[in-house]
Amino acid sequence: MVSDASLQKASPQKASPQKVSPPKASPQTASPQKTSSGPQPIVISGPSGTGKSTILKRLFEKYPEKFMFSVSHTTRAPRPGEKDGTHYTFITQPHFEELIRNNAFIEHARFGKNLYGTSFAAVSRVTEAGKTCILDIEMEGVKQVQRSDLRARVLFLQPPNFEELERRLRGRGTDAEEDVRRRLDQARLEMVFATSEVAAGRGKGVVNDDLEKAYREVEEFCLADD
Numbered sequence: 001m002v003s004d005a006s007l008q009k010a011s012p013q014k015a016s017p018q019k020v021s022p023p024k025a026s027p028q029t030a031s032p033q034k035t036s037s038g039p040q041p042i043v044i045s046g047p048s049g050t051g052k053s054t055i056l057k058r059l060f061e062k063y064p065e066k067f068m069f070s071v072s073h074t075t076r077a078p079r080p081g082e083k084d085g086t087h088y089t090f091i092t093q094p095h096f097e098e099l100i101r102n103n104a105f106i107e108h109a110r111f112g113k114n115l116y117g118t119s120f121a122a123v124s125r126v127t128e129a130g131k132t133c134i135l136d137i138e139m140e141g142v143k144q145v146q147r148s149d150l151r152a153r154v155l156f157l158q159p160p161n162f163e164e165l166e167r168r169l170r171g172r173g174t175d176a177e178e179d180v181r182r183r184l185d186q187a188r189l190e191m192v193f194a195t196s197e198v199a200a201g202r203g204k205g206v207v208n209d210d211l212e213k214a215y216r217e218v219e220e221f222c223l224a225d226d
């Protein structure tokens with residue numbers, strides 16, 4: 001995943017960074033933690049460039065009162081204009097490590113020098129406000145969520161094929177050639193993972209071929225009752 005600069009997406013903040021290379025740290029299994037009452041959280045995952053941001057932006061614009069991202073924790077320094085508690089919760093590395101030891105995270109990963117994670121508390125804050133928390137996370141994060149007791153519903157957004165994904169990533173024009181290659185390598189792994197998860201009944205697959213159709217399918221999934 002990327003240059004740090006492209007980690008930051010339009011507000012509301014994603015549940016965890018997507019635009020960096022796969023986590024170097026081996027994911028740790030969070031032992032079961034408290035889950036909150038309220039709407040069941042939704043995980044949306046898929047290779048970089050599949051259209052998650054495009055679709056979620058539309059969903060958040062259409063239903064501002066219904067859906068919300070959780071605020072992730074990070075050890076990276078705030079960028080100009082970033083507000084603590086809004087874009088991220090900015091904490092030190094020792095503090096982050098303490099939270100890991102306390103099983104405070106649903107999922108966490110190291111990207112480059114920095115740690116990022118989604119805490120149970122951050123998701124609870126959204127669900128206790130009566131909103132459906134959306135987590136936009138990559139494959140390793142999904143695995144951690146599945147090992148937790150979050151009870152999230154999972155949607156895997158898939159590109160129509162690998163060549164089209166490559167076209168979109170290049171067409172987006174946000175990434176250097178090296179980043180595009182890294183994203184594509186990672187995308188192959190994510191596509192295989194998603195296919196097996198959907199086949200095993202552990203998530204719904206949506207192919208983003210036609211954007212309108214894919215949006216409607218994602219919307220329907222997100223609006224569906226638990």
Ligand SMILES: Nc1ncnc2c1ncn2[C@@H]1O[C@H](COP(=O)(O)OP(=O)(O)OP(=O)(O)O)[C@@H](O)[C@H]1O
Nearest residue numbers: 018048049050051052053054168172208209210211
């Ligand atoms: N159905 C579609 N047909 C053609 N282009 C699309 C479609 N869906 C999205 N795109 C385009 O593909 C590019 C990648 O989409 P987007 O940035 O939303 O992906 P993403 O999954 O959020 O990626 P990342 O995980 O890196 O944030 C964008 O330029 C977007 O406009």
